[in-house]
Amino acid sequence: MPLRYIFPWFDRSSVKWSADARVLRWLTLLWLLFGLVVLCTASYVTAATDNADGFYYLKRQFAWAWIGMVLFNLIIHTPIRFVIGMAHWFLLLCLLLIFLTHVPGMGATVNGATRWLVLGPISLQPSELIKPFLVLQGARIFSQWERLPVPVRWRWLGTFALVLGAILTQPNLSTASLCGMLLWLIALAAGLPLKQLGGTALAGFLLAVLSVSRNEYQWLRITSFLDPWSNTQGDSYQLVQSLLAIGSGGMTGTGFGLSQQKMFYLPFQYTDFIFAVFAEEFGLIGGILLLLMLAVYATMGLRVALKASRDVHQLVAIGAIILLIGQSILNIAVSTGSMPTTGLPMPMMSYGGNSILASLMAAALLIRVARESSNRNVIEPSRFSLKQLNSKAPGQEPDQNLAEFSRPGYCTSLKMGEAALFNHRCGALCLVRDVLCWKPYKLDFIFWSNGPMAKCSNSLTTSQF
Numbered sequence: 001m002p003l004r005y006i007f008p009w010f011d012r013s014s015v016k017w018s019a020d021a022r023v024l025r026w027l028t029l030l031w032l033l034f035g036l037v038v039l040c041t042a043s044y045v046t047a048a049t050d051n052a053d054g055f056y057y058l059k060r061q062f063a064w065a066w067i068g069m070v071l072f073n074l075i076i077h078t079p080i081r082f083v084i085g086m087a088h089w090f091l092l093l094c095l096l097l098i099f100l101t102h103v104p105g106m107g108a109t110v111n112g113a114t115r116w117l118v119l120g121p122i123s124l125q126p127s128e129l130i131k132p133f134l135v136l137q138g139a140r141i142f143s144q145w146e147r148l149p150v151p152v153r154w155r156w157l158g159t160f161a162l163v164l165g166a167i168l169t170q171p172n173l174s175t176a177s178l179c180g181m182l183l184w185l186i187a188l189a190a191g192l193p194l195k196q197l198g199g200t201a202l203a204g205f206l207l208a209v210l211s212v213s214r215n216e217y218q219w220l221r222i223t224s225f226l227d228p229w230s231n232t233q234g235d236s237y238q239l240v241q242s243l244l245a246i247g248s249g250g251m252t253g254t255g256f257g258l259s260q261q262k263m264f265y266l267p268f269q270y271t272d273f274i275f276a277v278f279a280e281e282f283g284l285i286g287g288i289l290l291l292l293m294l295a296v297y298a299t300m301g302l303r304v305a306l307k308a309s310r311d312v313h314q315l316v317a318i319g320a321i322i323l324l325i326g327q328s329i330l331n332i333a334v335s336t337g338s339m340p341t342t343g344l345p346m347p348m349m350s351y352g353g354n355s356i357l358a359s360l361m362a363a364a365l366l367i368r369v370a371r372e373s374s375n376r377n378v379i380e381p382s383r384f385s386l387k388q389l390n391s392k393a394p395g396q397e398p399d400q401n402l403a404e405f406s407r408p409g410y411c412t413s414l415k416m417g418e419a420a421l422f423n424h425r426c427g428a429l430c431l432v433r434d435v436l437c438w439k440p441y442k443l444d445f446i447f448w449s450n451g452p453m454a455k456c457s458n459s460l461t462t463s464q465f
Contacts, residue, residue, distance in 0.1 A: 011073060020304050021370035027297050028072075028348075028363040032065060032356075035349035041257045042277040043270035043351060057270060057351050064353030068360035075364035080313060080372055083365070087136035094133060095159075097126035098166045112217065113343075115170045127167045127175045128345075128354035131182070132361040134163070135319030138183045142190035143312040164207075173211050173218055174342030178330070180204050182322055189318045190311070225340040238273070241266040242335050245276040246287075253283030270351045272343055275335040291332075298325045304370040313369045320366040323347075324359060 014022055040058045048054035075083060100117060101107035107114040108123065117124045141148070141156045160183055167176040184204070188197055212218045220235045228236040228243070245261035248254065259280045262269045269277050279287050301321035308314040324347050331346040333339045345352055347359040 011076075013077075017371055018373070020300060020307070020373075021367050024297070024300050024304070024363070024367045024370055025076075027293070027300070028360070028367070031293065031297070031348045032069075032360070035346075036061060036065065038274060038278050038349055039270055039351055041259065041281060042262055042274050044257070045262055045264070046270065060353070061351055061356065064356045065360075067353075068357045071357065072360045072364040075361060076368050076371070078368070080316065080365070080368050083368070084136050084140050084312065084316070087133050087140065091130060091133040091137050091159075091163075094126045094130035095163055095166065097124065098130070098163070098170075101126065101170060102166075113170055113172060115172055122353075125352070125354040127170065127172055127179075128352070128358050130163065131179065131323055131358045132320075132365060134160075134179055134182060135186070135316060135323060135362065135365065138186040139190075139312050139315035139319055142187045142192060143310075143315050145187075145190060145192055164204075168207070168211055171211065171215050171218075172343065173208065173215070174344050176211075177204075177208060178327060178344060181326070182319060185322050186315050186319045190315055221340045221342075225337065228337060238267050239337055239341055242273050242276040243337055245273075245280040246336060249280040249283040249286075251284050253279070253281045253286055256281055271345060272331070272341075272350065273335055274346050274350050275332050278349075279335070294325055294328055297321075301325070301366055304366060304373055308369055308373045313372065317366055317369045320362040320369075323362045324366075 011025075014025055017025075036058065039061055040055070043057040044054040047056040047058075050056075053059075097117060101114050106117060108116040108118045110116065115125055115127055117126065137156070138160070141153075145153065164176050164180050167179065184197065184200060187200075212222065224231065224235040224239060228239045230236065232240045241261055245259065245266055248260065254260070259269075259277050261280055262277050266273055266276060278290070282289075298321055301317055301324075305314045305317035305321070308317060327344055328347055330339070330342065331344050331350070334342050334344070345355040347355065347362075
Protein backbone atom coordinates (compact mmCIF):
# COMPACT_ATOMS: atom_id res chain seq x y z
CA MET A 1 0.00 0.00 0.00
CA PRO A 2 1.44 3.43 -0.94
CA LEU A 3 2.67 5.47 2.02
CA ARG A 4 0.42 8.38 1.00
CA TYR A 5 -2.70 6.40 2.01
CA ILE A 6 -1.38 5.62 5.50
CA PHE A 7 0.30 8.96 6.14
CA PRO A 8 -1.61 11.15 3.69
CA TRP A 9 0.48 14.25 4.39
CA PHE A 10 3.48 12.64 2.66
CA ASP A 11 3.49 12.07 -1.08
CA ARG A 12 6.88 11.50 -2.68
CA SER A 13 5.43 11.59 -6.17
CA SER A 14 4.70 15.32 -5.80
CA VAL A 15 8.28 16.17 -6.81
CA LYS A 16 7.37 15.13 -10.37
CA TRP A 17 4.34 17.41 -10.58
CA SER A 18 4.17 20.75 -12.31
CA ALA A 19 5.11 23.84 -10.30
CA ASP A 20 1.46 24.99 -10.10
CA ALA A 21 0.32 21.66 -8.67
CA ARG A 22 3.12 21.60 -6.09
CA VAL A 23 2.46 25.16 -4.95
CA LEU A 24 -1.27 24.53 -4.62
CA ARG A 25 -0.63 21.36 -2.62
CA TRP A 26 1.64 23.15 -0.16
CA LEU A 27 -0.81 26.05 0.14
CA THR A 28 -3.62 23.59 0.88
CA LEU A 29 -1.57 21.82 3.55
CA LEU A 30 -0.57 25.17 5.07
CA TRP A 31 -4.19 26.32 5.09
CA LEU A 32 -5.30 23.07 6.73
CA LEU A 33 -2.56 23.14 9.37
CA PHE A 34 -3.23 26.77 10.19
CA GLY A 35 -6.95 26.01 10.42
CA LEU A 36 -6.31 23.27 12.98
CA VAL A 37 -4.21 25.67 15.06
CA VAL A 38 -6.93 28.35 15.01
CA LEU A 39 -9.61 25.76 15.82
CA CYS A 40 -7.55 24.61 18.81
CA THR A 41 -7.56 28.05 20.41
CA ALA A 42 -11.13 28.93 19.41
CA SER A 43 -12.67 25.72 20.80
CA TYR A 44 -10.46 25.01 23.82
CA VAL A 45 -12.55 26.75 26.50
CA THR A 46 -15.88 25.37 25.29
CA ALA A 47 -14.44 21.87 24.85
CA ALA A 48 -12.90 21.90 28.35
CA THR A 49 -16.19 23.02 29.88
CA ASP A 50 -18.59 20.79 27.97
CA ASN A 51 -16.44 17.68 27.49
CA ALA A 52 -13.72 17.94 30.20
CA ASP A 53 -11.15 17.85 27.41
CA GLY A 54 -9.88 21.07 25.87
CA PHE A 55 -8.71 19.24 22.75
CA TYR A 56 -12.00 17.38 22.19
CA TYR A 57 -12.99 19.27 19.02
CA LEU A 58 -9.43 19.39 17.75
CA LYS A 59 -9.10 15.59 17.99
CA ARG A 60 -12.33 15.02 16.10
CA GLN A 61 -11.36 17.57 13.47
CA PHE A 62 -7.96 15.94 13.05
CA ALA A 63 -9.62 12.56 12.49
CA TRP A 64 -11.86 14.04 9.78
CA ALA A 65 -8.85 15.83 8.27
CA TRP A 66 -7.02 12.50 8.08
CA ILE A 67 -9.92 10.93 6.18
CA GLY A 68 -10.13 14.03 4.01
CA MET A 69 -6.43 13.83 3.16
CA VAL A 70 -6.83 10.20 2.07
CA LEU A 71 -9.61 11.31 -0.31
CA PHE A 72 -7.43 14.26 -1.28
CA ASN A 73 -4.58 11.98 -2.38
CA LEU A 74 -6.95 9.53 -4.05
CA ILE A 75 -8.45 12.27 -6.23
CA ILE A 76 -5.06 13.78 -7.04
CA HIS A 77 -3.84 10.41 -8.35
CA THR A 78 -7.01 9.59 -10.31
CA PRO A 79 -7.48 10.88 -13.89
CA ILE A 80 -10.00 13.69 -13.78
CA ARG A 81 -12.11 12.06 -16.50
CA PHE A 82 -12.83 9.14 -14.17
CA VAL A 83 -13.80 11.47 -11.32
CA ILE A 84 -16.08 13.48 -13.61
CA GLY A 85 -17.60 10.27 -14.96
CA MET A 86 -18.68 9.22 -11.46
CA ALA A 87 -19.81 12.66 -10.27
CA HIS A 88 -23.48 12.31 -11.22
CA TRP A 89 -23.87 9.13 -9.14
CA PHE A 90 -22.44 10.79 -6.03
CA LEU A 91 -24.54 13.90 -6.65
CA LEU A 92 -27.72 11.81 -6.81
CA LEU A 93 -26.66 9.91 -3.68
CA CYS A 94 -26.14 13.17 -1.78
CA LEU A 95 -29.51 14.42 -3.04
CA LEU A 96 -31.13 11.26 -1.67
CA LEU A 97 -29.44 11.87 1.68
CA ILE A 98 -30.74 15.44 1.70
CA PHE A 99 -34.27 14.11 1.22
CA LEU A 100 -33.70 11.64 4.06
CA THR A 101 -33.08 14.54 6.45
CA HIS A 102 -36.78 15.36 6.01
CA VAL A 103 -37.86 11.87 7.10
CA PRO A 104 -39.06 11.89 10.74
CA GLY A 105 -36.67 9.96 12.94
CA MET A 106 -33.77 10.19 10.50
CA GLY A 107 -32.99 13.89 10.28
CA ALA A 108 -31.50 15.64 13.32
CA THR A 109 -32.75 19.15 14.11
CA VAL A 110 -30.25 21.64 15.51
CA ASN A 111 -31.13 25.31 16.14
CA GLY A 112 -34.39 24.94 14.20
CA ALA A 113 -32.81 23.46 11.05
CA THR A 114 -32.91 19.81 9.99
CA ARG A 115 -29.68 19.42 8.05
CA TRP A 116 -27.99 16.37 9.56
CA LEU A 117 -28.24 12.59 9.44
CA VAL A 118 -26.97 10.96 12.62
CA LEU A 119 -25.36 7.55 12.10
CA GLY A 120 -24.12 6.50 15.52
CA PRO A 121 -21.25 8.81 16.51
CA ILE A 122 -21.10 10.31 13.00
CA SER A 123 -23.22 13.23 11.82
CA LEU A 124 -23.50 13.71 8.07
CA GLN A 125 -24.52 16.99 6.47
CA PRO A 126 -25.34 16.06 2.87
CA SER A 127 -25.72 19.71 1.82
CA GLU A 128 -21.99 20.17 2.53
CA LEU A 129 -20.85 16.93 0.92
CA ILE A 130 -22.72 17.66 -2.31
CA LYS A 131 -20.75 20.84 -3.09
CA PRO A 132 -17.72 19.31 -4.88
CA PHE A 133 -20.02 17.07 -6.91
CA LEU A 134 -22.03 20.10 -7.99
CA VAL A 135 -18.75 21.56 -9.25
CA LEU A 136 -17.96 18.41 -11.23
CA GLN A 137 -21.41 17.85 -12.69
CA GLY A 138 -21.95 21.55 -13.37
CA ALA A 139 -18.65 21.67 -15.25
CA ARG A 140 -19.53 18.50 -17.16
CA ILE A 141 -22.96 19.74 -18.28
CA PHE A 142 -22.15 23.38 -19.04
CA SER A 143 -18.90 22.58 -20.89
CA GLN A 144 -20.91 20.73 -23.56
CA TRP A 145 -24.12 22.73 -23.28
CA GLU A 146 -24.45 23.51 -26.98
CA ARG A 147 -23.94 19.87 -27.95
CA LEU A 148 -26.44 18.41 -25.49
CA PRO A 149 -29.97 17.52 -26.60
CA VAL A 150 -32.63 19.81 -25.15
CA PRO A 151 -34.24 17.04 -23.02
CA VAL A 152 -30.87 16.32 -21.39
CA ARG A 153 -30.41 20.01 -20.62
CA TRP A 154 -33.81 20.25 -18.95
CA ARG A 155 -33.24 17.02 -17.06
CA TRP A 156 -30.09 18.33 -15.42
CA LEU A 157 -31.44 21.82 -14.88
CA GLY A 158 -34.34 20.17 -13.08
CA THR A 159 -31.93 18.08 -11.01
CA PHE A 160 -29.93 21.16 -10.00
CA ALA A 161 -33.15 22.99 -9.10
CA LEU A 162 -34.25 19.98 -7.05
CA VAL A 163 -30.95 20.06 -5.14
CA LEU A 164 -31.35 23.76 -4.34
CA GLY A 165 -35.00 23.32 -3.37
CA ALA A 166 -34.25 20.37 -1.09
CA ILE A 167 -31.50 22.35 0.69
CA LEU A 168 -33.74 25.41 0.95
CA THR A 169 -36.51 23.48 2.69
CA GLN A 170 -34.25 22.25 5.52
CA PRO A 171 -34.20 25.36 5.83
CA ASN A 172 -30.70 26.40 4.75
CA LEU A 173 -30.84 29.57 2.68
CA SER A 174 -27.10 30.28 2.92
CA THR A 175 -25.97 26.91 1.52
CA ALA A 176 -28.70 26.91 -1.14
CA SER A 177 -27.62 30.42 -2.20
CA LEU A 178 -23.95 29.40 -2.32
CA CYS A 179 -24.72 26.31 -4.42
CA GLY A 180 -26.93 28.36 -6.73
CA MET A 181 -24.24 31.02 -7.22
CA LEU A 182 -21.67 28.27 -7.75
CA LEU A 183 -23.65 26.71 -10.60
CA TRP A 184 -24.52 30.12 -12.04
CA LEU A 185 -20.90 31.29 -12.13
CA ILE A 186 -19.76 28.02 -13.71
CA ALA A 187 -22.43 28.50 -16.39
CA LEU A 188 -21.27 32.10 -16.87
CA ALA A 189 -17.66 30.94 -17.30
CA ALA A 190 -18.86 28.35 -19.82
CA GLY A 191 -20.30 31.13 -21.98
CA LEU A 192 -24.00 30.35 -21.73
CA PRO A 193 -26.31 33.03 -23.22
CA LEU A 194 -26.77 36.03 -20.93
CA LYS A 195 -30.52 35.97 -21.48
CA GLN A 196 -30.72 32.48 -19.96
CA LEU A 197 -28.38 33.42 -17.12
CA GLY A 198 -30.37 36.58 -16.39
CA GLY A 199 -33.63 34.66 -16.21
CA THR A 200 -32.06 32.09 -13.89
CA ALA A 201 -30.65 34.82 -11.63
CA LEU A 202 -34.08 36.47 -11.41
CA ALA A 203 -35.72 33.15 -10.55
CA GLY A 204 -33.14 32.52 -7.84
CA PHE A 205 -33.66 35.97 -6.35
CA LEU A 206 -37.43 35.50 -6.22
CA LEU A 207 -36.93 32.09 -4.58
CA ALA A 208 -34.71 33.68 -1.93
CA VAL A 209 -37.32 36.39 -1.28
CA LEU A 210 -39.96 33.68 -0.87
CA SER A 211 -37.77 31.82 1.62
CA VAL A 212 -37.13 34.98 3.67
CA SER A 213 -40.84 35.76 3.76
CA ARG A 214 -41.67 32.27 5.04
CA ASN A 215 -38.90 32.03 7.67
CA GLU A 216 -38.95 34.77 10.28
CA TYR A 217 -35.43 34.10 11.53
CA GLN A 218 -34.02 34.87 8.07
CA TRP A 219 -35.84 38.21 8.00
CA LEU A 220 -34.57 39.05 11.49
CA ARG A 221 -31.00 38.36 10.35
CA ILE A 222 -31.40 40.89 7.56
CA THR A 223 -32.87 43.59 9.80
CA SER A 224 -30.23 43.03 12.49
CA PHE A 225 -27.53 43.32 9.83
CA LEU A 226 -28.85 46.70 8.70
CA ASP A 227 -28.70 48.12 12.24
CA PRO A 228 -26.81 45.76 14.58
CA TRP A 229 -26.57 48.26 17.45
CA SER A 230 -30.33 48.70 17.79
CA ASN A 231 -30.75 45.40 19.66
CA THR A 232 -27.37 44.33 21.00
CA GLN A 233 -28.85 41.80 23.45
CA GLY A 234 -31.33 40.33 20.99
CA ASP A 235 -31.14 39.42 17.31
CA SER A 236 -27.91 41.39 16.81
CA TYR A 237 -26.06 39.85 19.77
CA GLN A 238 -23.97 37.44 17.70
CA LEU A 239 -22.88 40.05 15.17
CA VAL A 240 -22.11 42.64 17.87
CA GLN A 241 -19.91 40.19 19.78
CA SER A 242 -18.10 39.33 16.56
CA LEU A 243 -17.42 43.02 15.85
CA LEU A 244 -16.19 43.51 19.42
CA ALA A 245 -13.80 40.58 19.01
CA ILE A 246 -12.38 41.91 15.75
CA GLY A 247 -12.06 45.42 17.15
CA SER A 248 -10.34 44.16 20.30
CA GLY A 249 -7.59 42.60 18.21
CA GLY A 250 -6.18 45.94 17.16
CA MET A 251 -3.14 45.92 14.90
CA THR A 252 -1.22 42.91 16.23
CA GLY A 253 -3.89 41.01 18.20
CA THR A 254 -4.14 39.94 21.82
CA GLY A 255 -1.90 36.91 21.27
CA PHE A 256 -2.43 33.24 20.57
CA GLY A 257 -4.97 31.74 22.98
CA LEU A 258 -5.76 35.08 24.66
CA SER A 259 -9.13 35.88 23.09
CA GLN A 260 -11.71 37.19 25.56
CA GLN A 261 -14.77 36.90 23.34
CA LYS A 262 -14.41 33.12 23.07
CA MET A 263 -15.05 32.97 26.83
CA PHE A 264 -18.77 32.28 26.23
CA TYR A 265 -19.48 35.76 24.84
CA LEU A 266 -19.32 34.97 21.13
CA PRO A 267 -21.68 32.16 20.02
CA PHE A 268 -20.41 29.61 17.47
CA GLN A 269 -16.88 30.86 18.01
CA TYR A 270 -15.31 27.70 16.58
CA THR A 271 -17.65 27.24 13.61
CA ASP A 272 -19.34 30.09 11.73
CA PHE A 273 -17.54 32.91 13.59
CA ILE A 274 -14.07 31.43 13.91
CA PHE A 275 -12.63 34.32 11.90
CA ALA A 276 -13.62 36.72 14.68
CA VAL A 277 -11.53 34.77 17.20
CA PHE A 278 -8.67 34.63 14.71
CA ALA A 279 -8.83 38.41 14.14
CA GLU A 280 -8.91 39.08 17.89
CA GLU A 281 -5.82 36.97 18.59
CA PHE A 282 -3.80 37.83 15.46
CA GLY A 283 -5.04 41.36 14.78
CA LEU A 284 -5.25 43.34 11.57
CA ILE A 285 -1.86 42.08 10.41
CA GLY A 286 -2.98 38.45 10.76
CA GLY A 287 -6.20 39.21 8.91
CA ILE A 288 -4.30 40.83 6.03
CA LEU A 289 -1.92 37.87 5.81
CA LEU A 290 -4.88 35.48 5.66
CA LEU A 291 -6.45 37.52 2.86
CA LEU A 292 -3.13 37.53 1.02
CA MET A 293 -2.95 33.74 1.27
CA LEU A 294 -6.47 33.49 -0.14
CA ALA A 295 -5.50 35.88 -2.94
CA VAL A 296 -2.42 33.81 -3.83
CA TYR A 297 -4.51 30.62 -3.78
CA ALA A 298 -7.13 32.20 -6.03
CA THR A 299 -4.45 33.51 -8.41
CA MET A 300 -2.84 30.08 -8.68
CA GLY A 301 -6.24 28.52 -9.28
CA LEU A 302 -7.09 30.96 -12.06
CA ARG A 303 -3.65 30.33 -13.56
CA VAL A 304 -4.44 26.62 -13.64
CA ALA A 305 -7.83 27.30 -15.24
CA LEU A 306 -6.27 29.45 -17.96
CA LYS A 307 -3.64 26.80 -18.74
CA ALA A 308 -6.14 23.94 -18.94
CA SER A 309 -6.67 22.79 -22.52
CA ARG A 310 -10.13 21.27 -22.06
CA ASP A 311 -13.23 23.32 -21.32
CA VAL A 312 -14.45 20.90 -18.67
CA HIS A 313 -11.11 21.10 -16.86
CA GLN A 314 -11.24 24.89 -16.90
CA LEU A 315 -14.72 24.87 -15.39
CA VAL A 316 -13.75 22.36 -12.70
CA ALA A 317 -10.85 24.61 -11.67
CA ILE A 318 -13.06 27.71 -11.66
CA GLY A 319 -15.73 25.91 -9.64
CA ALA A 320 -13.21 24.71 -7.06
CA ILE A 321 -11.85 28.26 -6.64
CA ILE A 322 -15.36 29.69 -6.25
CA LEU A 323 -16.18 27.06 -3.65
CA LEU A 324 -13.02 27.52 -1.57
CA ILE A 325 -12.23 31.22 -1.92
CA GLY A 326 -15.78 32.46 -2.46
CA GLN A 327 -17.06 30.70 0.65
CA SER A 328 -14.09 32.02 2.65
CA ILE A 329 -14.85 35.60 1.58
CA LEU A 330 -18.53 35.16 2.47
CA ASN A 331 -17.61 33.81 5.92
CA ILE A 332 -15.29 36.76 6.57
CA ALA A 333 -17.95 39.18 5.32
CA VAL A 334 -20.45 37.77 7.82
CA SER A 335 -17.99 38.04 10.73
CA THR A 336 -17.17 41.66 9.85
CA GLY A 337 -20.82 42.67 9.42
CA SER A 338 -20.49 43.20 5.66
CA MET A 339 -23.44 40.91 4.94
CA PRO A 340 -26.27 39.28 6.94
CA THR A 341 -25.43 36.41 9.27
CA THR A 342 -25.35 33.02 7.54
CA GLY A 343 -24.38 29.51 8.51
CA LEU A 344 -21.49 29.11 6.06
CA PRO A 345 -18.33 27.64 7.61
CA MET A 346 -14.81 28.85 6.90
CA PRO A 347 -13.13 26.24 4.66
CA MET A 348 -10.25 24.38 6.35
CA MET A 349 -10.80 26.28 9.62
CA SER A 350 -14.34 25.93 10.98
CA TYR A 351 -15.13 22.84 13.03
CA GLY A 352 -17.04 20.20 11.10
CA GLY A 353 -16.05 16.98 9.40
CA ASN A 354 -18.37 17.44 6.43
CA SER A 355 -16.94 20.88 5.69
CA ILE A 356 -13.33 19.66 5.86
CA LEU A 357 -14.11 16.74 3.53
CA ALA A 358 -15.81 18.99 0.97
CA SER A 359 -12.99 21.55 1.13
CA LEU A 360 -10.21 18.99 0.68
CA MET A 361 -12.03 17.32 -2.21
CA ALA A 362 -12.43 20.69 -3.95
CA ALA A 363 -8.72 21.45 -3.43
CA ALA A 364 -7.80 18.02 -4.79
CA LEU A 365 -9.86 18.62 -7.94
CA LEU A 366 -8.01 21.86 -8.55
CA ILE A 367 -4.60 20.21 -8.07
CA ARG A 368 -5.55 17.30 -10.34
CA VAL A 369 -6.48 19.74 -13.08
CA ALA A 370 -3.12 21.46 -12.54
CA ARG A 371 -1.35 18.12 -12.97
CA GLU A 372 -3.19 17.28 -16.19
CA SER A 373 -2.75 20.81 -17.56
CA SER A 374 1.03 20.52 -17.46
CA ASN A 375 2.87 19.44 -20.58
CA ARG A 376 6.25 19.10 -18.84
CA ASN A 377 6.62 15.35 -18.24
CA VAL A 378 6.04 12.86 -21.03
CA ILE A 379 7.89 9.76 -22.11
CA GLU A 380 10.65 10.25 -24.63
CA PRO A 381 10.29 7.76 -27.50
CA SER A 382 14.03 7.20 -27.86
CA ARG A 383 14.47 6.35 -24.18
CA PHE A 384 11.40 4.12 -23.79
CA SER A 385 11.74 0.35 -23.93
CA LEU A 386 8.98 -1.69 -25.57
CA LYS A 387 10.30 -5.01 -24.26
CA GLN A 388 8.16 -5.05 -21.13
CA LEU A 389 5.06 -3.91 -23.00
CA ASN A 390 5.49 -6.64 -25.61
CA SER A 391 5.39 -9.26 -22.87
CA LYS A 392 1.77 -8.45 -22.10
CA ALA A 393 -1.15 -10.45 -23.38
CA PRO A 394 -3.23 -8.84 -26.13
CA GLY A 395 -5.45 -6.05 -24.79
CA GLN A 396 -3.92 -6.12 -21.30
CA GLU A 397 -3.04 -2.75 -19.73
CA PRO A 398 0.60 -2.16 -18.72
CA ASP A 399 1.50 -2.42 -15.03
CA GLN A 400 3.22 0.93 -14.86
CA ASN A 401 1.37 4.21 -15.04
CA LEU A 402 2.69 7.50 -16.29
CA ALA A 403 3.78 8.68 -12.83
CA GLU A 404 6.06 5.65 -12.49
CA PHE A 405 7.51 6.18 -15.96
CA SER A 406 8.13 9.88 -15.30
CA ARG A 407 11.52 9.51 -13.66
CA PRO A 408 14.70 11.48 -14.31
CA GLY A 409 16.32 10.07 -17.42
CA TYR A 410 13.05 8.80 -18.87
CA CYS A 411 11.27 12.10 -19.44
CA THR A 412 11.47 14.96 -21.85
CA SER A 413 9.30 17.87 -22.91
CA LEU A 414 7.13 18.00 -26.01
CA LYS A 415 5.70 21.14 -27.51
CA MET A 416 2.08 22.18 -26.99
CA GLY A 417 -0.21 19.90 -28.99
CA GLU A 418 2.47 17.30 -29.67
CA ALA A 419 1.87 13.63 -28.85
CA ALA A 420 4.03 10.53 -28.65
CA LEU A 421 2.38 7.38 -29.98
CA PHE A 422 3.82 3.99 -28.97
CA ASN A 423 2.55 0.86 -30.71
CA HIS A 424 3.28 -2.84 -30.52
CA ARG A 425 1.50 -6.12 -31.11
CA CYS A 426 -0.54 -5.92 -27.89
CA GLY A 427 -2.14 -2.57 -28.62
CA ALA A 428 -1.39 1.14 -28.58
CA LEU A 429 0.05 3.08 -25.65
CA CYS A 430 -0.64 6.74 -26.42
CA LEU A 431 0.56 9.68 -24.35
CA VAL A 432 -0.45 13.30 -24.67
CA ARG A 433 1.37 15.56 -22.21
CA ASP A 434 1.01 13.73 -18.88
CA VAL A 435 -2.16 11.76 -19.77
CA LEU A 436 -1.73 8.05 -20.41
CA CYS A 437 -4.25 6.54 -22.83
CA TRP A 438 -4.45 2.82 -23.55
CA LYS A 439 -6.44 1.30 -26.40
CA PRO A 440 -6.20 -2.37 -27.45
CA TYR A 441 -4.97 -2.66 -31.05
CA LYS A 442 -5.66 0.14 -33.53
CA LEU A 443 -8.67 2.25 -32.49
CA ASP A 444 -9.58 5.84 -33.21
CA PHE A 445 -10.10 7.96 -30.13
CA ILE A 446 -10.30 11.61 -29.14
CA PHE A 447 -7.55 13.13 -26.97
CA TRP A 448 -9.34 16.39 -26.12
CA SER A 449 -13.00 17.41 -26.36
CA ASN A 450 -12.11 20.33 -28.65
CA GLY A 451 -9.12 18.70 -30.34
CA PRO A 452 -8.65 16.53 -33.41
CA MET A 453 -8.86 12.77 -33.50
CA ALA A 454 -5.70 10.68 -33.59
CA LYS A 455 -5.33 7.17 -34.93
CA CYS A 456 -2.58 4.90 -33.65
CA SER A 457 -0.50 3.49 -36.51
CA ASN A 458 1.67 0.40 -36.73
CA SER A 459 4.97 2.19 -36.25
CA LEU A 460 6.63 4.18 -33.51
CA THR A 461 5.94 7.79 -34.46
CA THR A 462 5.70 11.29 -33.10
CA SER A 463 2.71 13.15 -34.48
CA GLN A 464 2.17 16.88 -34.62
CA PHE A 465 -1.51 17.86 -34.30
